[in-house]
Amino acid sequence: MGSVTKSNILVVGFGGIGTITAYNLEASGLAAVTGVLRSNYDLVKERGFKIWSCDHGDVAGWRPTSISKNVPAVDSESKTPFDYVVVCTKNIPDVPPTVVDIIAPAITAGHTAIVLVQNGINIEKPVIAAFPKNIVISGISRMSSAELRPGEIFHQDHDVLIIGAFRNPNLLQETELKAAQHFNHLYNASGKATGQYSEDVQFMRWRKLVYNGSYNSLCAITGMDTSKLRLTGSAVTELLLPVMLEVKSIARAAGYQLAADQEDASLAGDAIDAYFRPSMQQDIEKGNFMEMEVIVGETVREAQRLGVPAPMLTFVYSLLKVLQFKTKAARGMISLPPMKDYGAGDMLSKT
Amino acid sequence: MGSVTKSNILVVGFGGIGTITAYNLEASGLAAVTGVLRSNYDLVKERGFKIWSCDHGDVAGWRPTSISKNVPAVDSESKTPFDYVVVCTKNIPDVPPTVVDIIAPAITAGHTAIVLVQNGINIEKPVIAAFPKNIVISGISRMSSAELRPGEIFHQDHDVLIIGAFRNPNLLQETELKAAQHFNHLYNASGKATGQYSEDVQFMRWRKLVYNGSYNSLCAITGMDTSKLRLTGSAVTELLLPVMLEVKSIARAAGYQLAADQEDASLAGDAIDAYFRPSMQQDIEKGNFMEMEVIVGETVREAQRLGVPAPMLTFVYSLLKVLQFKTKAARGMISLPPMKDYGAGDMLSKT
Numbered sequence: 271m272g273s274v275t276k277s278n279i280l281v282v283g284f285g286g287i288g289t290i291t292a293y294n295l296e297a298s299g300l301a302a303v304t305g306v307l308r309s310n311y312d313l314v315k316e317r318g319f320k321i322w323s324c325d326h327g328d329v330a331g332w333r334p335t336s337i338s339k340n341v342p343a344v345d346s347e348s349k350t351p352f353d354y355v356v357v358c359t360k361n362i363p364d365v366p367p368t369v370v371d372i373i374a375p376a377i378t379a380g381h382t383a384i385v386l387v388q389n390g391i392n393i394e395k396p397v398i399a400a401f402p403k404n405i406v407i408s409g410i411s412r413m414s415s416a417e418l419r420p421g422e423i424f425h426q427d428h429d430v431l432i433i434g435a436f437r438n439p440n441l442l443q444e445t446e447l448k449a450a451q452h453f454n455h456l457y458n459a460s461g462k463a464t465g466q467y468s469e470d471v472q473f474m475r476w477r478k479l480v481y482n483g484s485y486n487s488l489c490a491i492t493g494m495d496t497s498k499l500r501l502t503g504s505a506v507t508e509l510l511l512p513v514m515l516e517v518k519s520i521a522r523a524a525g526y527q528l529a530a531d532q533e534d535a536s537l538a539g540d541a542i543d544a545y546f547r548p549s550m551q552q553d554i555e556k557g558n559f560m561e562m563e564v565i566v567g568e569t570v571r572e573a574q575r576l577g578v579p580a581p582m583l584t585f586v587y588s589l590l591k592v593l594q595f596k597t598k599a600a601r602g603m604i605s606l607p608p609m610k611d612y613g614a615g616d617m618l619s620k621t
Numbered sequence: 622m623g624s625v626t627k628s629n630i631l632v633v634g635f636g637g638i639g640t641i642t643a644y645n646l647e648a649s650g651l652a653a654v655t656g657v658l659r660s661n662y663d664l665v666k667e668r669g670f671k672i673w674s675c676d677h678g679d680v681a682g683w684r685p686t687s688i689s690k691n692v693p694a695v696d697s698e699s700k701t702p703f704d705y706v707v708v709c710t711k712n713i714p715d716v717p718p719t720v721v722d723i724i725a726p727a728i729t730a731g732h733t734a735i736v737l738v739q740n741g742i743n744i745e746k747p748v749i750a751a752f753p754k755n756i757v758i759s760g761i762s763r764m765s766s767a768e769l770r771p772g773e774i775f776h777q778d779h780d781v782l783i784i785g786a787f788r789n790p791n792l793l794q795e796t797e798l799k800a801a802q803h804f805n806h807l808y809n810a811s812g813k814a815t816g817q818y819s820e821d822v823q824f825m826r827w828r829k830l831v832y833n834g835s836y837n838s839l840c841a842i843t844g845m846d847t848s849k850l851r852l853t854g855s856a857v858t859e860l861l862l863p864v865m866l867e868v869k870s871i872a873r874a875a876g877y878q879l880a881a882d883q884e885d886a887s888l889a890g891d892a893i894d895a896y897f898r899p900s901m902q903q904d905i906e907k908g909n910f911m912e913m914e915v916i917v918g919e920t921v922r923e924a925q926r927l928g929v930p931a932p933m934l935t936f937v938y939s940l941l942k943v944l945q946f947k948t949k950a951a952r953g954m955i956s957l958p959p960m961k962d963y964g965a966g967d968m969l970s971k972t
Contacts, residue, residue: 508939543961588859610894
C-alpha cells in the first residue's frame with residue numbers, strides 16, 4: 271500500500287477549540303499540522319500542551335508536527351503549499367488584523383482550502399473577496415472547550431464539527447463539495463470526533479445564531495452563565511425567548527426556515543447543571559474582544575436589509591458595542607479626556 | 622434670646638449622602654441628630670467620620686450628637702419623640718427589610734415627619750399606608766458624595782436638596798407644606814448647603830428619572846461611568862436618548878410635562894471629565910443591591926398602567942432584574958442546583 275501523503279494543514283489559533291481541532295486532525299494519521307501559536311508559543315515549545323479531553327483522554331506534552339510563532343509565508347517556489355488553512359481564532363472584524371490579513375501569507379491561490387471554524391454569519395464574504403480562486407469551508411464547532419491556563423485545555427463535551435462548503439461563485443460547486451467532504455473525512459478519521467458533513471451551511475449557521483444571538487450575548491452583558499440566566503426565570507421570558515424569536519424571523523426572511531420548536535432546543539442547549547459560560551462571556555471576563563460583529567452586528571444588518579423588526583436584538587447589539595468600546599478603552603486603544611481634578615488628591619490617591 | 626430647642630432628628634443611613642445630610646443639619650445649630658450606623662458603627666464610635674467636602678471642607682473625627690447601632694424604639698412615655706426621621710438608606714423594596722420595617726420603631730404617630738432622601742417614584746405610597754397620620758416629605762439630593770472607605774466620605778459637588786411634601790390624603794395639605802418648609806429652613810440654616818423648597822415634588826421626581834432611568838441604569842448594566850458612556854457616541858444615540866424619551870412620554874401621560882429640552886439637560890448632567898459613577902453602578906460594583914425597582918420597575922409599571930409603550934426601558938428593567946438576581950445568588954440568598962461533575966476535578970480544582 272506504500273506511504274500515504276499526509277494533508278499539509280495549517281491551524282491558526284490554539285485556544286480551547288483550536289487545540290482540540292488540531293489534535294484530532296493529527297490523531298487521524300492523515301494530516302501533518304503546523305500550529306501557529308502566539309502568547310503560549312514558548313510554553314508549548316518547552317513542555318507541550320496539557321489536555322484533558324472527553325474524547326481523547328488525558329494528554330501531556332503534546333505538540334503538533336511543527337509550531338510557528340507567525341503565519342508562515344508560502345511562496346510557491348520555496349515551500350510546500352498548505353492543503354488546508356484552518357482558522358480557529360476569534361473573528362473580530364472591528365479590531366484589526368482581520369482574518370484575511372492574518373492568513374494571507376499562507377494561502378496559495380487556487381490550491382489552499384480555507385476552513386473557518388468560527389461563529390457568526392457572512393464571515394466568508396471578505397475571505398472569498400480576498401481569495402477569489404480558493405475554496406472556503408465552514409466549520410461550526412459544537413464542543414465546549416476552554417484554555418484554563420496557558421497551554422492547558424479542558425474539553426468537556428464530545429467534539430462535533432459541522433462541515434460544509436461556502437458558495438464561492440467563481441468556482442465549480444462540485445469542486446467545493448468534494449473539498450468539504452474530504453476535510454470531513456479527515457476529521458472523522460481519528461474515530462474520536464464527529465465530522466458532520468452538511469450541504470446547508472447557511473442554515474446551520476442561522477440555527478446556531480438562535481443560541482449565540484441570545485445566550486452568548488446576554489451572558490456577556492450580564493456576566494451570568496447560561497444556567498444562572500435560565501434559573502432567573504424572568505430572563506427566559508423577557509430576554510432569551512424574545513431575542514431567539516427575532517433571530518428566527520430574520521432567518522426566515524433570509525430564506526432559512528428553522529425548526530418550529532428551534533427556540534425550545536436552543537433554550538435547553540446547555541444542561542441546567544453545566545453553568546456554561548459562552549464564548550463572549552469568557553472573552554469579556556478575560557478582557558478580550560468579543561465576536562459581537564459577526565454574531566450580532568451582521569444579524570442586525572440582515573434584519574435591516576430585509577426589513578424585519580428586531581428591536582431586542584438591536585438593543586443587545588447597542589450594549590455589546592458599548593462593552594467592546596470598554597475593552598478598547600481598558601487597553602488604551604482609545605484616548606479619553608483627562609479626569610477633572612477635584613482637589614481631594616490625597617484622599618482619592620489612596621483608593 | 623434664651624435657649625433654642627433643637628429639632629430632634631434621626632438620620633438613618635450614613636453612606637455618602639446620609640453623612641453629608643446629617644453633618645449639614647447639625648451645622649445649622651438648630652438640630653440634634655441621632656445617627657443610625659450599621660457596618661461602620663464601631664469605627665465611627667472610635668474615631669468619627671473623616672469627611673472631604675466641597676461645602677464643609679476637611680473634617681476629621683466628626684460624629685453626630687448621638688449614634689446608635691439600631692433604629693431606637695420610641696414609645697411615647699419613655700423617650701423624646703423624633704421631629705424628623707430622615708431616611709438616606711437605599712430604597713430596595715425587593716430585598717427586605719423595607720423602609721417601613723426599618724423606621725417603624727422610631728415613628729411617633731401624628732408627630733414625626735418622615736423625610737425620604739431617596740431616588741425613584743411611588744416611594745411614599747407604602748410609607749403613607751403604614752403611617753397614615755404622619756407627614757411624609759420628599760428629598761431629592763443632587764450632590765455627588767461617596768463613602769470611599771468605611772467612615773471616609775468624599776463629597777465632590779455642592780449639596781442641593783430639593784424639599785417638598787408628598788401628599789398624604791389623610792392630612793391637611795397646609796400642615797404638610799409647613800412641615801416641608803420648616804425642614805427646608807433647617808437645611809439652609811448652615812449657610813453651606815442649599816435646600817430648594819418645591820411644591821411640585823412629583824414633577825421633580827419625574828425629572829430626575831430622566832437621568833436615573835437612563836444613565837444610572839445603563840452605567841450599572843455596562844459598568845461604564847457617565848463620561849465613558851457618552852464618549853462612545855453610539856450609547857447616546859442608541860441607548861441613552863431613546864430611554865430618556867420613553868421616560869419623558871410616561872411622565873407626560875402621568876401628568877408631568879417636563880421641559881421640551883429635558884433630555885439635553887439630562888444628557889449633559891455630568892461634566893464630560895467627571896467620569897461619574899451613578900449610584901446603581903457603585904452599588905453593583907460593591908456587590909450591593911440596586912434601587913432598580915423604585916427607579917425603573919415603578920416607571921415601567923406606570924407605563925403599563927397608562928398604556929405608554931416603553932420597550933427600551935422595559936428591556937433595561939429586565940436586565941436589571943437579572944443583575945439583582947446575580948447579587949442575590951452571590952450572597953447565597955438563592956439556592957442553585959449543584960454543578961455537574963465532569964470528572965476533571967484535578968484540573969479544574971486549580972483554576
